[in-house]
Amino acid sequence: MQILKVNKLRGPNIWSNSPVLEAWVDLEELKDTSSEMIPGFNERLMAWLPTMVEHRCSVGERGGFFVRLRRGTYMAHILEHITLELQSLAGTPVGFGRARETNKEGVYKVAISYREEKLGLACLDKAFELLQAAVHDRPFDVDAEVEKLKEYAYDVCLGPSTKAIVDAAKARNIPWRRLNEGSLVQLGYGHLQRRICTAEADTTSAIAESIAQDKDLTRMLLKTIGVPTPEGQPVESAEEAWEVAQDIGLPVVIKPQYGNHGRGVATNLQSREQVEAAYRAAREEGSSIVCERHAPGDDYRILVIGGRMVAAARREPAHVIGDGQSTVQKLIDVVNEDPRRSDGHSTVLSKIKIDAVALGVLMEQGLTPDTIPPLGKKVLIRRNANLSTGGTAADVTDIVHPDVARQCVEAARVIGLDIAGVDVVAQDITQPLQGQRGVIVEINAGPGLRMHIEPSSGQGRPVGEAIIDMMFPEGNNGRVPIVSVTGVNGKTTTTRLVSHIVGCTGKKVGMTCTDGIYIHGRRIDSGDCSGPQSARSVLMNPAVEAAVLETARGGILREGLGFDFCDVGIVTNIGEGDHLGLSDIETLEQLAKVKRCVIEAVSKTGYGVLKANDPYTAEMAERCKGGVIFFAIDGNDPVLSEHRSKGGRAAFVRDNAIILAEGTTDFPLLSLERIPLTHNGRITFQVENVLAAAAACWGLGMPCEQIRLGLESFSAHMDKVPGRFNLVEMHGATVIVDYGHNASSLMAIAETLEQFPHEHRTVIYSAAGDRRDEDMVRQGEILANHFDRIILYEDQYLRGRQPGEIMSLFKKGMDAGRKVKEIHEVSGWPNAVDRALKLIRKGDLLLMQADTIDEAVQYLQRAFEHESLGREIDLDSAIHKPAEKGAPTPPKT
Numbered sequence: 001m002q003i004l005k006v007n008k009l010r011g012p013n014i015w016s017n018s019p020v021l022e023a024w025v026d027l028e029e030l031k032d033t034s035s036e037m038i039p040g041f042n043e044r045l046m047a048w049l050p051t052m053v054e055h056r057c058s059v060g061e062r063g064g065f066f067v068r069l070r071r072g073t074y075m076a077h078i079l080e081h082i083t084l085e086l087q088s089l090a091g092t093p094v095g096f097g098r099a100r101e102t103n104k105e106g107v108y109k110v111a112i113s114y115r116e117e118k119l120g121l122a123c124l125d126k127a128f129e130l131l132q133a134a135v136h137d138r139p140f141d142v143d144a145e146v147e148k149l150k151e152y153a154y155d156v157c158l159g160p161s162t163k164a165i166v167d168a169a170k171a172r173n174i175p176w177r178r179l180n181e182g183s184l185v186q187l188g189y190g191h192l193q194r195r196i197c198t199a200e201a202d203t204t205s206a207i208a209e210s211i212a213q214d215k216d217l218t219r220m221l222l223k224t225i226g227v228p229t230p231e232g233q234p235v236e237s238a239e240e241a242w243e244v245a246q247d248i249g250l251p252v253v254i255k256p257q258y259g260n261h262g263r264g265v266a267t268n269l270q271s272r273e274q275v276e277a278a279y280r281a282a283r284e285e286g287s288s289i290v291c292e293r294h295a296p297g298d299d300y301r302i303l304v305i306g307g308r309m310v311a312a313a314r315r316e317p318a319h320v321i322g323d324g325q326s327t328v329q330k331l332i333d334v335v336n337e338d339p340r341r342s343d344g345h346s347t348v349l350s351k352i353k354i355d356a357v358a359l360g361v362l363m364e365q366g367l368t369p370d371t372i373p374p375l376g377k378k379v380l381i382r383r384n385a386n387l388s389t390g391g392t393a394a395d396v397t398d399i400v401h402p403d404v405a406r407q408c409v410e411a412a413r414v415i416g417l418d419i420a421g422v423d424v425v426a427q428d429i430t431q432p433l434q435g436q437r438g439v440i441v442e443i444n445a446g447p448g449l450r451m452h453i454e455p456s457s458g459q460g461r462p463v464g465e466a467i468i469d470m471m472f473p474e475g476n477n478g479r480v481p482i483v484s485v486t487g488v489n490g491k492t493t494t495t496r497l498v499s500h501i502v503g504c505t506g507k508k509v510g511m512t513c514t515d516g517i518y519i520h521g522r523r524i525d526s527g528d529c530s531g532p533q534s535a536r537s538v539l540m541n542p543a544v545e546a547a548v549l550e551t552a553r554g555g556i557l558r559e560g561l562g563f564d565f566c567d568v569g570i571v572t573n574i575g576e577g578d579h580l581g582l583s584d585i586e587t588l589e590q591l592a593k594v595k596r597c598v599i600e601a602v603s604k605t606g607y608g609v610l611k612a613n614d615p616y617t618a619e620m621a622e623r624c625k626g627g628v629i630f631f632a633i634d635g636n637d638p639v640l641s642e643h644r645s646k647g648g649r650a651a652f653v654r655d656n657a658i659i660l661a662e663g664t665t666d667f668p669l670l671s672l673e674r675i676p677l678t679h680n681g682r683i684t685f686q687v688e689n690v691l692a693a694a695a696a697c698w699g700l701g702m703p704c705e706q707i708r709l710g711l712e713s714f715s716a717h718m719d720k721v722p723g724r725f726n727l728v729e730m731h732g733a734t735v736i737v738d739y740g741h742n743a744s745s746l747m748a749i750a751e752t753l754e755q756f757p758h759e760h761r762t763v764i765y766s767a768a769g770d771r772r773d774e775d776m777v778r779q780g781e782i783l784a785n786h787f788d789r790i791i792l793y794e795d796q797y798l799r800g801r802q803p804g805e806i807m808s809l810f811k812k813g814m815d816a817g818r819k820v821k822e823i824h825e826v827s828g829w830p831n832a833v834d835r836a837l838k839l840i841r842k843g844d845l846l847l848m849q850a851d852t853i854d855e856a857v858q859y860l861q862r863a864f865e866h867e868s869l870g871r872e873i874d875l876d877s878a879i880h881k882p883a884e885k886g887a888p889t890p891p892k893t
Contacts (some may be wrong), residue, residue, distance in 0.1 A: 001030050001075060001135075003128060004107070007116055011532055011560035012601040014594055015111040016096055019560070021120050021776050023110045024102070025076050030135070033108030034072035042069050044134045045078070048142045052085050056095075075131065082127035083120075090123060090149040092116060092157065092738040102584045109182055109584070118156040123149060154342050159183060160197045161449040164464030172468055174478040175564050177536070187471065188478020189512065189563075190544035194471045199419050200446040201471055208416030209445040213258045215290050218415065218443050227411050228439045230425075232292020244291040245275050251294040253441075254278035254287035266357055267383040274364060295439045297427035299385035301393070302400065303452055304412040304420045304464060306470035309405040311452035311461040312397045314429070318352045318381040318390030322373030328362065329354065329369040332381065335747045340388075340454075348454045348870055351380050352390030393451035394431055395458030403432040411440050414886045419467060421447025454865035483696050484598045486551040487572030487617075488591075489745040490689045491530070497677065497693040499548040500720070501710025505702070510538035513550040514739075515722065515853050519543060526854065531555030535562025537587045553594050557583045561597060567606040568699045569598040569624070570692050574616035575744035581772040592616040602626040607649070607699030609692055613638040629699055631691040633684065635659065637733075651695040656681050658690065659887045660698055660713075669694060669704055679875035682755055683725060683747040686716075717872055722857045723850035725749070728876050730863060730870040732842030734758060734878045736879060737860065739850045741767055744780045749847065750786040750835075755879055758845035761819075762789040764832045765810075765849045769801035773809055780810035784817020787847070789839065791824040793832035795851055833859065 007022040009015065015022070027033075046052070046066060049106035053556045065081050080097040087094050096113040114120025126145055133140035143692035158166060162183040169176050169187050178800060183198045195202040199207070211217055219229045231248045234257055237239040245252040254275060255265040264276035264285030275291070282289045286724065303311040320331035332352050336342070341349040352358075354369055358381050362368060365380065373379050385391040404726035412420035417859040426438035433439065448736065452461045472478055479504070485495045494512045499511040499518070508520040512534040517525040519541055525534070530552035538547050539562070551561065577588045585591050599608040599620045608624035610617045618639045621628045628648060630640045644650050646661040658669040672681030675690055697707045703790055718726045723739040734756070740746050746765075753761070763783055767776055783790050792807045808824050814820055824839075826832040829851040840846050863870035 001028050001132065002026050003124075006121065007119075007558060008126065009111075009560035010117070011562055011564065013556065013560035014590070015098055016113060017564075017600060018096065018113055019117070020096070020111045020113050021117075021124060023079070023112070023124060025079060025108050026073050026104045030075050033373060034074055035069050035078060036072035038135055039534060040137060041134050044137070045069065045082075048130065048134070048140060049082065049085050051089070055081055055085070069741075074108075075135070076101075076110050078114055079124075079127055079131055080110050082130055083110075083124045086123040086127055086130075086146065086149060087112075087120060089146045090119060090153045092119060092153060093314060097826030103586055116153070116157045119149070119153050119751070122152055127473060148275055151342075154347070156181070158185075158347060158404050159198065159450075161451055162196065164449050164453050164463075165196055165199070165467050168462070168468040169472075169478075171465070172472065172477060174468065174472060175539075177540075186540065187468075189482075189539040190480040190547065191508070191542055192476065192478045192480060193540070193542060194478065196471075198446050199421075199449055199467065201419060201467065203418055203471075204445060205416045205418075205857065211415050211422070212417060212443045212445045213256050215255065215259075215292075215442060219292075221414050222411055222440060222443075225410055225414050227407050227414075228433050230292045230295050230439045230441060232290055233366065235279070235289050235291045238279040241279045241289065241291045242272050242275050243747065245272075246289075248293045253292050253294050254282050255290055255292075256282050257288035257290045258286055263389075264357065265384040265386075266360065274360070274486070277360050278357075281360060284356065289836070290440075294889060295425040295437060295441065297425045297436070297438060298429070300396065300400075300424040300426060300429055301447070301451060302405065302408040302422040302424055303447060303461075304409050304417075304422055305463070305466045306418060307409060307413065309400065309408055310397075310466040311395070311463050312400045312405075312429070313393040313451045313455055313458075314396050315387065315391050315393045316450065317383055317385045318358075318392075320352075320373075320379050320381065322375055322377040322379060324375035325372065327370050327372050328367060328381075328809070331373075331379070332369075337707055337747055342521050348450050349392065349456070350390055354381070358382060387448060391458035395452070395455040395461065397452075397459075397461055400429050400432050401432055404429060404438075404860055407433065407440065411443055415443045416447055417443065418470065419447065420444065435496065439514060479565075480539075481546040481568075481700055482539075482566040483548045483568045483570065484551045484557075484561070484563070484566040484601070484701070485544075485549065485570045485572070485692075485696075486553070486595045486598045487570070487611075488575050488578050488595075488742065489740070489748070490572040490685060490692070492739075493548050493677075493686070493721050494692050494696075495548055495550040495691045496721055497689060497710075497714055498570075498696050498857040501693060501697050501702070501707055502546050502548065502700070502715045504713065505706055507545040508543050510541055510544035510547045511549070512538055512547075514552070528552075532559045532562030539563060542736065551598055553579060553585070554583075554853065556594050556597050557585070561601055564601070565603040565606070565754045566598065566601055567603060568609060568696045569602045569606070570609040570696050571595050571599060571611065571617045571620060572689070572692055573611050573614045573744070574840040576742070576747075576778075578742040578744070578775075579771065580775065583769055588616055592620070596620045596623055599624045607696075609699060611688065611692070612637045612650070627699070629695040631688070631695050633687055633691070635661075649695070649698070651691045651698070653681070653691070657692055660694065660704070667704060670708045670711055676715045677714060677721070682879075683752055685745075685752070686725065716874075718857055718860065721854040725752075726860075727873050727875060728870055729873045729877075730846075731837060731840065733840045733844040733846055734873070735846045735848055735870075736847045737850050737856055739853060741849065742771075743775060743782060746779055746782050750782060753786065753845065755845070756845055757879065758843065759790075760841070760844045761787045761835055761847070761848070762791065762840055762844060763787040763827075764791045764836050765847075766792065766793045766797075766829075766851060767806060767810075768797035768801035768830075769806055770797075776809035777813035780813025782813075783810070784814035784820040786819060788819060789822040789824070790814065790820055791826060791832050791836050791839075793826045793829055793851075795827075795829050797851075823893035829855065830859070 004024040077100040092115040094113040098111045264282040336351045408422040421444035423442040503509045511518040530550040606626040612630040631651040660667040726737040728735040
């Protein structure tokens with residue numbers, strides 16, 4: 001048994017709208033072995049992971065998995081459940097999983113949901129080890145491995161502060177994306193995006209943060225606005241620290257001038273020995289040290305966000321209570337067993353540690369780590385109350401005196417922080433600071449939120465929500481309009497057309513397609529950019545105000561969608577399909593399921609745009625959470641008509657004009673004669689692309705006037721739709737340049753060419769080697785029935801085929817062709833073009849397949865530099881060109 005590969009499906013995918021790991025597992029020798037066939041297997045697994053009794057299987061009852069285990073189930077299914085359980089035990093509970101057999105016997109796809117990708121992968125690896133151990137009756141220390149996974153989770157998962165903000169964003173339907181392995185997170189898309197790093201926002205001033213780090217400068221600024229602060233000053237030696245302590249009066253506090261998390265802080269120092277020891281400990285954390293007067297009272301943290309107090313907690317220093325039997329160290333070890341405690345800041349509480357400061361505090365009490373304190377004695381381990389040094393916190397938000405809250409807000413404002421943790425020392429937080437010698441001792445940028453999220457006692461506060469509300473005021477969910485376009489043919493043209501129409505409104509549009517990434521009309525990347533990584537790049541761009549994303553099948557299968565929801569999802573068609581036989585997609589039904597991911601990702605307020613007269617796309621309507629707009633050239637299409645009868649939206653053609661309709665109400669949009677892309681409505685597949693694009697823009701809420709403007713101003717030339725039925729005249733011959741590369745697109749082009757009067761027809765054609773044999777044979781048949789001369793070529797896309805194999809399959813389909821007279825075989829697209837241009841004559845028709853769009857466009861542009869060699873023309877010129885001798889009379893149009 002082995003794991004062949006793991007796909008990280010980070011966006012909505014064929015399994016779920018949430019991220020999943022898709023492991024391809026070859027059961028090998030266990031392919032015919034179920035759980036009950038292995039002696040002791042079930043008993044070992046249930047003993048190791050008894051909590052899996054909670055697992056359901058599909059819609060089964062509680063305990064469903066163990067019931068199936070006893071009856072016998074296959075290893076891929078068991079691997080799914082073990083991985084889910086290990087993630088839950090590691091602290092990230094998940095529940096969705098599926099295991100399905102592939103087309104290859106014994107190989108399964110196992111889909112497992114996850115919250116943190118790295119942890120999910122680690123749990124999958126460990127689950128595989130555990131499964132192998134159970135199969136082969138080898139020992140496996142589950143408890144030890146789970147502890148390792150928990151520690152790993154602390155390292156790789158978002159900490160409590162960042163997680164609280166992200167959870168609040170998700171509750172507001174604000175998209176988010178982790179940008180690094182730390183706590184840097186993007187919230188929102190495009191020009192509405194914001195960023196956080198723990199409890200710091202992108203609006204948090206670097207200057208303000210610098211001021212807050214300087215304890216002496218902070219004290220000076222607070223004094224200027226009348227906020228009470230302790231007297232103190234920087235010191236440069238232990239001797240000076242003692243001198244200052246005597247000047248300002250004991251007890252005192254020693255702490256680094258630039259520091260955080262309570263490191264190196266010692267409070268309530270009463271003697272020279274304590275002061276000098278504290279100074280030396282502080283020097284280990286920083287070179288600049290401050291000595292200030294110690295204020296009596298409790299330690300409070302007041303959280304200020306966006307100019308208001310949102311939470312407050314009373315913090316207590318790390319301590320233990322003697323039991324009369326255990327040493328201080330043993331008592332600390334027991335406290336640290338609390339599952340809420342961990343090293344660092346990944347959990348609600350931090351572990352208590354013995355360091356130089358802690359040893360000094362113990363020594364002041366006449367204790368060491370080996371001392372056994374009497375029953376009930378409280379032993380301080382620290383004098384400062386930071387959670388990061390093992391302290392605890394109790395919520396006191398509701399009892400903070402309004403005057404204390406006001407002064408904390410003023411303190412944050414004078415420093416310049418929009419998110420601040422204000423440290424207050426007071427004997428009674430319900431009373432004003434003046435009169436009780438209360439003081440504000442520090443202002444903290446990027447304050448920890450965990451004491452407010454889940455205090456040791458008292459009510460947790462929605463502090464993550466407060467930060468999100470500050471960053472995203474009501475009505476702003478950080479989303480820009482997103483249109484996702486998929487299908488078999490017409491994706492790129494439809495994507496470009498929608499992008500153009502939306503761009504005509506003045507919005508800066510980010511577009512991805514098979515030709516590259518474009519931001520506001522400027523190409524920033526080339527090549528095939530129809531995958532999720534390109535989509536995420538667009539949505540990360542701060543200039544983007546709307547996104548139109550071509551979404552290909554390969555990216556969906558490899559990584560899922562590059563977004564969580566879209567406002568409009570378009571499926572242009574399924575037709576005869578394409579790329580069947582790859583990635584376990586063998587049938588049109590399976591291909592439609594992949595394309596359907598776009599429709600399933602449409603938001604509840606959005607629209608799915610579907611071709612009515614394509615049964616595979618029409619069936620997707622029931623999976624759309626939003627509304628549906630059907631399109632078809634024929635307004636009487638049964639699916640479209642039934643949809644309209646129920647009040648639904650539709651787009652179709654009547655009297656050579658585009659009609660948008662809702663129920664029985666029609667909205668005439670534009671005559672096809674005024675839409676250049678359709679060539680007066682003669683190019684049927686371009687009319688369908690226009691219908692899809694117009695419907696999508698309608699679904700975005702655009703008025704008809706704006707849609708008309710976009711359709712009228714979008715030309716059919718290479719600058720707008722390169723390689724998509726571009727018409728060129730070269731050497732007196734009519735040349736059509738098109739990227740079509742499957743049976744459906746080839747047939748659509750061939751039918752369109754029936755309007756042309758040209759008698760002698762030549763085609764340059766090929767296909768990538770990863771297509772099925774029968775698909776290539778089918779394309780060969782179409783070519784042979786519509787062209788006199790066929791120039792086949794092979795180039796860089798053999799993809800596992802032997803040289804000559806692709807052309808051989810095409811020729812197999814050409815055997816029964818009724819039109820073909822010549823077949824040429826050439827190596828490389830440029831050589832194929834050169835051969836064609838030598839063979840064609842004035843008045844001929846040449847269909848030039850654009851193998852690589854950029855290559856074809858650059859070739860033609862070089863030809864256009866010499867006007868005698870070539871120029872772009874329109875369809876009327878091509879169809880009404882005077883027929884050569886022997887050619888049929890052009891049809892009337």
